[in-house]
Amino acid sequence: MATLRIEECSRWFGNVVAVNDVSMSIGPGITGLLGPNGAGKSTLINMLAGFLPPSAGTVTLDGTATWKNPEAYRVLGIVTEREATYDYLTGRQLVVASAELHGLDDPGAAARRALETVAMQDAQDRKVGEYSKGMKQRVKMASALVHDPTVLLLDEPFNGMDPRQRLHLIELLRRMGAEGRTVLFSSHILEEVEQLAHQIEVVVAGRYAASGDYREIRRLMTDRPHQYTVVSSDDRVLASALVADPSTAGVSLEDGVLRVQAREFLRFAELLPRVARDADVRLFEVSPADESLESVFSYLVEN
Incomplete structure (x- = not known):
């Protein structure tokens, strides 16, 4: 070898x-x-x-x-x-x-x-x-x-x-x-x-x-927030609840799509279902928006 x-x-x-x-x-x-x-x-x-x-x-x-x-x-x-x-x-x-x-x-x-x-x-x-x-x-x-x-x-x-x-x-x-x-x-x-x-x-x-x-x-890119798209029964209520937590770096709601930036992956994975439950909001879909190799590569090149 x-x-x-x-x-x-x-x-x-x-x-x-x-x-x-x-x-x-x-x-x-x-x-x-x-x-x-x-x-x-x-x-x-x-x-x-x-x-x-x-x-x-x-x-x-x-x-x-x-x-x-x-x-x-x-x-x-x-x-x-x-x-x-x-x-x-x-x-x-x-x-x-x-x-x-x-x-x-x-x-x-x-x-x-x-x-x-x-x-x-x-x-x-x-x-x-x-x-x-x-x-x-x-x-x-x-x-x-x-x-x-x-x-x-x-x-x-x-x-x-x-x-x-x-x-x-x-x-x-x-x-x-x-x-x-x-x-x-x-x-x-x-x-x-x-x-x-x-x-x-x-x-x-x-x-x-x-x-x-x-x-x-x-x-390894801990300085860049993880980005997710979320589909729920009430995106506005969920966005308001998420933005109040310090592990959330940013929330946007555009064209009916909720986008969330999370500073810490593990904390966000625990936070999202708990916040949704407390706000009586149903989660239909949670998808990483930046986990492709192209996204990773673009970030490395830019930085």
Whole structure:
């Protein structure tokens, strides 16, 4: 079981700081790397892959530095965001070339298995230059998987994929995570990260922002009230009773919708049914209004 570690790592390009004092550990399973454009995600992945040296700090795979370590590529596969492919080759030729670079005993058989894994066998004899963006992503994935790596680094792998292709890739990554492989992927498609990643690492402006699953990250944000929408038999009476309690940060009633901001989750969970009972108000629905990954991510970026 492979583990990647970034310890007090920074990377700068001239006067531009792309990554600033980031530390994180990435172990077996599926980890999602989140951040807005320019947050430093690609720089982090390139350092993890050994393509870039850190300007400060260390990047290691099972205790050994990835920079200037060709042996790392025996267990590591990477799919970059850039379409760095040889368009004059067929898909099969591209993947066979990758297998040969890895020194595999039977490059042709390894290429066939990898192309079947990403469901590209029907298009393997077409030139890569004729592929759609989604197909190029899949053949790049086949090249990364041809040597059966235990560590997979994916930079925006869902770019250009149609819904069917995305579902296929999600199923593939889930299977790899269940096998105990270490998978790290970055994505701006937040719904897929929420569905796929068991661990989320968030970077903003090159700095480490948060870690955990999206609900754990949300619970760490004690300075931001939890927001709920409430449907009851008498929203006005309930709002008046709730606003009097110090655990309620705010209450609004707009267009027939009662919105409540609670400072403390546990206190509010006890307060709401008690207040409703005392005010003789029936509760029909209580829904969190800000528990999606998109909400969490937006808050981290803004702050």
